[in-house]
Amino acid sequence: MSLESYMNEVGQKARAASRLLTRATTEQKNNALFAMADALEDARPRLKEENAKDLENGKQKGLDAALLDRLELNDGRIDGMIEGLKQVASLPDPVGEITDMVFRPSGIQLGKMRVPLGVIGIIYESRPNVTIDAASLCLKSGNATILRGGSEAFYSNQAIAEAVQTGLLTAGLPADAVQVINTVDREAVGRLITMPEFVDVIVPRGGKGLIERISADARVPVIKHLDGNCHVYIDDEADLEKAFKIAMNAKTRRYGVCNAMESLLVNTKVAKAILPCLADALAQKGVELVACEQARDIIEAAPATEEDWYTEYLAPKLSIKLVADMDEAIAHINQYGSHHSDAIVSQNYSKTRAFMAEVDSSSVMVNASTAFADGFEYGLGAEIGISTDKIHARGPVGLIGLTSQKYVVLGDGHTRDN
Amino acid sequence: MSLESYMNEVGQKARAASRLLTRATTEQKNNALFAMADALEDARPRLKEENAKDLENGKQKGLDAALLDRLELNDGRIDGMIEGLKQVASLPDPVGEITDMVFRPSGIQLGKMRVPLGVIGIIYESRPNVTIDAASLCLKSGNATILRGGSEAFYSNQAIAEAVQTGLLTAGLPADAVQVINTVDREAVGRLITMPEFVDVIVPRGGKGLIERISADARVPVIKHLDGNCHVYIDDEADLEKAFKIAMNAKTRRYGVCNAMESLLVNTKVAKAILPCLADALAQKGVELVACEQARDIIEAAPATEEDWYTEYLAPKLSIKLVADMDEAIAHINQYGSHHSDAIVSQNYSKTRAFMAEVDSSSVMVNASTAFADGFEYGLGAEIGISTDKIHARGPVGLIGLTSQKYVVLGDGHTRDN
Numbered sequence: 001m002s003l004e005s006y007m008n009e010v011g012q013k014a015r016a017a018s019r020l021l022t023r024a025t026t027e028q029k030n031n032a033l034f035a036m037a038d039a040l041e042d043a044r045p046r047l048k049e050e051n052a053k054d055l056e057n058g059k060q061k062g063l064d065a066a067l068l069d070r071l072e073l074n075d076g077r078i079d080g081m082i083e084g085l086k087q088v089a090s091l092p093d094p095v096g097e098i099t100d101m102v103f104r105p106s107g108i109q110l111g112k113m114r115v116p117l118g119v120i121g122i123i124y125e126s127r128p129n130v131t132i133d134a135a136s137l138c139l140k141s142g143n144a145t146i147l148r149g150g151s152e153a154f155y156s157n158q159a160i161a162e163a164v165q166t167g168l169l170t171a172g173l174p175a176d177a178v179q180v181i182n183t184v185d186r187e188a189v190g191r192l193i194t195m196p197e198f199v200d201v202i203v204p205r206g207g208k209g210l211i212e213r214i215s216a217d218a219r220v221p222v223i224k225h226l227d228g229n230c231h232v233y234i235d236d237e238a239d240l241e242k243a244f245k246i247a248m249n250a251k252t253r254r255y256g257v258c259n260a261m262e263s264l265l266v267n268t269k270v271a272k273a274i275l276p277c278l279a280d281a282l283a284q285k286g287v288e289l290v291a292c293e294q295a296r297d298i299i300e301a302a303p304a305t306e307e308d309w310y311t312e313y314l315a316p317k318l319s320i321k322l323v324a325d326m327d328e329a330i331a332h333i334n335q336y337g338s339h340h341s342d343a344i345v346s347q348n349y350s351k352t353r354a355f356m357a358e359v360d361s362s363s364v365m366v367n368a369s370t371a372f373a374d375g376f377e378y379g380l381g382a383e384i385g386i387s388t389d390k391i392h393a394r395g396p397v398g399l400i401g402l403t404s405q406k407y408v409v410l411g412d413g414h415t416r417d418n
Numbered sequence: 419m420s421l422e423s424y425m426n427e428v429g430q431k432a433r434a435a436s437r438l439l440t441r442a443t444t445e446q447k448n449n450a451l452f453a454m455a456d457a458l459e460d461a462r463p464r465l466k467e468e469n470a471k472d473l474e475n476g477k478q479k480g481l482d483a484a485l486l487d488r489l490e491l492n493d494g495r496i497d498g499m500i501e502g503l504k505q506v507a508s509l510p511d512p513v514g515e516i517t518d519m520v521f522r523p524s525g526i527q528l529g530k531m532r533v534p535l536g537v538i539g540i541i542y543e544s545r546p547n548v549t550i551d552a553a554s555l556c557l558k559s560g561n562a563t564i565l566r567g568g569s570e571a572f573y574s575n576q577a578i579a580e581a582v583q584t585g586l587l588t589a590g591l592p593a594d595a596v597q598v599i600n601t602v603d604r605e606a607v608g609r610l611i612t613m614p615e616f617v618d619v620i621v622p623r624g625g626k627g628l629i630e631r632i633s634a635d636a637r638v639p640v641i642k643h644l645d646g647n648c649h650v651y652i653d654d655e656a657d658l659e660k661a662f663k664i665a666m667n668a669k670t671r672r673y674g675v676c677n678a679m680e681s682l683l684v685n686t687k688v689a690k691a692i693l694p695c696l697a698d699a700l701a702q703k704g705v706e707l708v709a710c711e712q713a714r715d716i717i718e719a720a721p722a723t724e725e726d727w728y729t730e731y732l733a734p735k736l737s738i739k740l741v742a743d744m745d746e747a748i749a750h751i752n753q754y755g756s757h758h759s760d761a762i763v764s765q766n767y768s769k770t771r772a773f774m775a776e777v778d779s780s781s782v783m784v785n786a787s788t789a790f791a792d793g794f795e796y797g798l799g800a801e802i803g804i805s806t807d808k809i810h811a812r813g814p815v816g817l818i819g820l821t822s823q824k825y826v827v828l829g830d831g832h833t834r835d836n
Contacts, residue, residue, distance in 0.1 A: 246831065366828050
């Protein structure tokens with residue numbers, strides 16, 4: 001079968017399964033998630049066997065140690081997938097909720113019903129456990145899924161897919177509700193992102209390069225998470241103890257995460273009071289500093305370039321800039337930031353209100369660390385990613401971000417007069 | 419100046435204006451809308467003068483009478499634009515609303531704040547009053563707008579733009595909050611839809627051809643309304659009097675509107691009871707019928723082709739198909755429909771629930787006419803279009819559809835532990 005016929009078949013099956021899923025009850029979906037967990041447990045030896053093939057191929061191809069580590073499916077990671085399935089089963093089902101029900105002057109009763117998006121295409125790189133994360137969230141929200149993992153995890157992903165489909169069938173749901181593409185042909189991705197007749201939305205999970213390529217070529221909407229160039233602004237009216245704690249937490253809690261602070265903005269009026277002790281504490285943690293000229297008069301740091309203000313280091317490195325006032329901080333964040341998560345530390349009521357309204361980011365923090373930008377911290381239960389887009393889903397995307405709403409109109413023979 | 423420099427300048431100005439609009443109060447925005455109304459009143463003679471140039475050019479180019487009619491700005495239409503501005507001023511301002519505020523276990527307080535999308539590009543065809551409709555809705559929702567009207571309305575649109583900008587300046591808002599592109603160069607559209615750095619979303623208003631071209635080429639999200647191939651399904655458990663009224667209203671209230679019924683599905687069990695009188699009544703209104711073979715055994719109608727099931731006639735024409743049960747009706751609607759608005763007429767409680775859940779349309783009606791699918795009927799006040807997409811806005815798009823939500827996190831020195 002040609003790649004195009006194969007992808008069309010996958011698409012048609014997914015569309016048909018998504019129609020059937022609109023009838024699935026919460027109980028059926030939860031039963032399927034539990035059955036998938038059981039099937040993974042039963043398949044544990046086979047999962048490790050298939051994963052060993054991927055690891056062996058990876059070694060022969062000379063993949064580096066970090067990549068091989070991400071690829072590995074050990075008992076801990078299989079436990080994690082099983083636990084994840086049970087957690088998703090415990091989340092409330094968003095589908096079918098009808099809200100904002102009102103009577104209109106015409107006599108019709110109008111409301112909004114939450115419904116699945118339909119078919120979701122997920123494109124991801126090396127970690128095979130993404131297969132389970134993504135499939136479980138999509139299933140719980142009533143969507144069919146087409147998954148395309150990295151070629152280096154091919155055997156692992158196929159083995160996981162088998163367990164998933166066993167679980168679906170056990171619960172009386174269509175096996176095609178979750179399909180894993182069974183070819184490593186790169187053209188498959190090109191086709192997956194350009195078939196709006198079968199796929200309603202694409203969620204890419206991986207590096208910025210992957211996401212930019214997919215966004216540029218996709219002919220369906222993409223829920224995307226580019227970079228997290230997050231800022232903390234310390235205002236001249238900040239409580240400096242809080243500012244110190246928040247800045248340290250936002251930078252040093254973890255370095256490789258998208259909600260870590262990458263750039264610190266300090267009001268010139270308090271720079272001498274806070275920067276030296278902050279710089280000391282950061283140096284003790286091994287954080288490298290680059291800074292504007294004004295800041296370098298106060299602390300030791302390499303000069304920051306224009307490029308630094310745009311950079312998400314994902315590393316123990318921080319750029320520091322002094323600003324004359326909050327407006328300069330907001331303008332800097334909106335220009336150089338990535339619209340992910342940005343914080344102000346200030347005791348001034350009016351300034352905190354203005355910062356919240358004017359900073360154009362998916363999460364705006366007031367006197368709190370950017371580290372809180374996270375689906376679990378926000379109570380979404382689990383997240384499929386953090387969207388830096390403004391359209392549809394913004395910020396951490398959980399089950400609700402994988403749904404849409406339609407209008408329902410209830411009448412009793414109502415017709416429109418004019 | 420080259421077209422590219424010009425469009426970049428327009429984009430930069432719009433982006434800068436959108437930043438300033440995040441600070442505009444509801445009062446300022448309403449004052450601007452009233453000032454625009456006054457400016458239009460003052461410009462009435464000039465508007466007619468400039469419109470006369472467009473009409474004269476149109477006649478020379480041989481535009482047909484319908485197009486010339488849509489192009490004309492007479493006193494009634496100028497009154498309509500002024501009235502429209504005042505209506506938008508009277509709508510509640512969605513921006514800044516904070517909802518779902520909760521304390522999380524970590525101690526942070528989390529909520530969602532409604533915010534403007536940013537910069538909205540509107541591309542439309544001949545009717546110059548769209549300039550005011552679109553600009554007023556975008557302004558009220560806090561967005562900057564770049565408008566690109568049809569070349570045949572060039573002088574009219576420029577004159578309207580002057581009045582709009584006068585109103586903005588009178589109210590102390592940036593004139594660049596609403597810009598009308600001042601060139602008829604078609605390349606301007608190509609650039610407008612491919613500059614995500616300046617434009618957040620595109621709303622095309624016009625024929626299906628325009629919208630499909632724009633969707634195919636755009637590099638920013640498009641809020642689009644393709645066709646309205648709407649269905650009414652008459653179930654075997656329908657109250658046939660209600661069914662008759664609803665079908666007649668959905669088809670004959672107005673023919674050229676997107677919420678008109680284009681296809682009637684009738685359960686075979688009641689076809690003989692309802693089709694003959696419906697066919698008579700439709701014939702009296704001059705509605706042409708095409709139908710499946712089974713229906714043609716009962717009523718006089720031309721044979722329907724496969725193509726008919728996909729067609730939005732926007733005319734006094736209707737396709738009729740008999741179906742064995744509700745499931746066949748739902749499958750037909752989901753396959754051939756355009757996901758706009760579809761209705762069931764039935765007294766059976768369980769069937770109405772299943773129809774609502776399974777029909778994949780932006781509005782699903784139960785025992786009510788599809789004609790209700792409309793921003794005014796839904797209480798949105800005014801609409802910029804009816805979205806047949808599932809992502810972001812679905813169904814009639816009013817002020818809220820032109821906004822997004824961001825997370826706000828309030829702490830008091832809160833940091834994340836793990």
